[in-house]
Amino acid sequence: MTMPMIGALPEGKNEFALYVEGLTVAFNGFVAVNDLNLYVEKGETRVVIGPNGAGKTTVLDLICGRTKATSGSIRFKDIELTTMSEHKIVRAGVGRKFQTPSIYETLTVRENLEVSFPRGRTVLGALAFRLTADVVACVEEVAEQIFLSTHLHRPAELLSHGQKQWLEIGMLLMQAPELMMLDEPVAGMSVSEREKTAELLNRIGKDRSMIVIEHDMEFARHIADKVTVLHQGKVLAEGSMDHVQNDPRVIEVYLGH
Template sequence: MIAGTDAIAARAGALVIENLGVSFGGFRAVEDLSLNIAPNELRVVIGPNGAGKTTLLDMICGKTRPTTGSIKFGDLELTGMPEYQIVRAGVGRKFQAPSVYEDLTVAENLEISLPNTHGLWQSLFYRRTAEVRRRVLEVADRARLTSDLSRNAGELSHGQKQWLEIAMLLLQDSKLLLLDEPVAGMSPRERELTAELLKEIATDRTLIVIEHDMEFVASIASKVTVLHQGRVLSEGTAEQVQRDPLVIDVYLGDDHHA
């Protein structure tokens, strides 16, 4: 266990990854990868296709078990924990395609994301209390969805569905959010609003965002990590990594939107 101020930082969402590696049939998808992400940091991970970005998120959330190394979220060792326990520990994952209940309203999607609304007994005794309404309205406001609460989620634009899914993670009380290409397919205005939303969330949560769009990356990132062939190639501000000759050579020099 971590003591003193470290424990406070840990609970706030520090993530320490050391010497992480995973092999698939002899292929090293990630090798000797170490990252240190501070509480309430918005870290963006970039790199060419096949660099190990999604595999990294898979290992943090327990979908893929590392072959070597350690993933510590606060004072918890995540490697070896089942996915549902990692979710309960405060790790939330959003995939590229939005995953919302399209036949339910925005408000209903948010309500069922609240802890203690699942399972037979919880469902039987679930009530829309004033506290439930307050939390749903608060998160809907944060996610720019207040005026859409009574609409079916299927009627939302692609960008709004992405915001709804992020809002659902906030209501699950995720302290670490893993977002895979959150602005793919969004309009320019939706991207601007998403940048604002993610920066607001990072005032009290830790975020790891995988993204290809360097303009968007520069607008949100406090720090950028560049992966290449399963290793950290470069790290720094968006401006620093964009100037790094190695990054230009393996990533930015090509059509990195592919």
């Protein structure tokens, strides 16, 4: 059997949501992402793992337009993202959750979800829009999914750390992104919160493509269709969880520690 080359376009008639090719970014000469190729199928949940400083967060920064690439291409549904602004990338259907939750602490759970509905963003300010029936319905549906139906009236600052992480996922869901990217969504969560988050991601991952950065291998195994191991800005290994966990190079640079 011939092994496919790491980082090569997978063969077959798969449909891809995201094509990342030759992606490179250097910060003052330090190459954080180095000629990276990454192909994510429609409906796939891809988990990205790797040691600290491997370039995982930087890859998400590049895809969502927060960081500009030095060279290379990122195509999402035939749209080239590398030249687009961050908010246009959001409107194209790419949603991203950061490593630390960025919710509005003083607003209630309901208000946090309402302002995340795309029509909510007006020049008059986040809350200056009419709450139409579809916004209300969307809020209720999302609150149910993120286990916060009974907390809609609570100020977000009173939520537990795990609930804040769920709320931020909910804020992304309000935008109904076709590609959702999450950076360490279960960091700091309890075991039961991790299990519920895996259940949540498996449910919302049915309708969309996802890229999830995670250090928790147990959690990764529960949600991943495929795993990419990054090391020094490059793909070190790619495949099923079993495949990458048994790869001696992955054990050496990451799992063995």
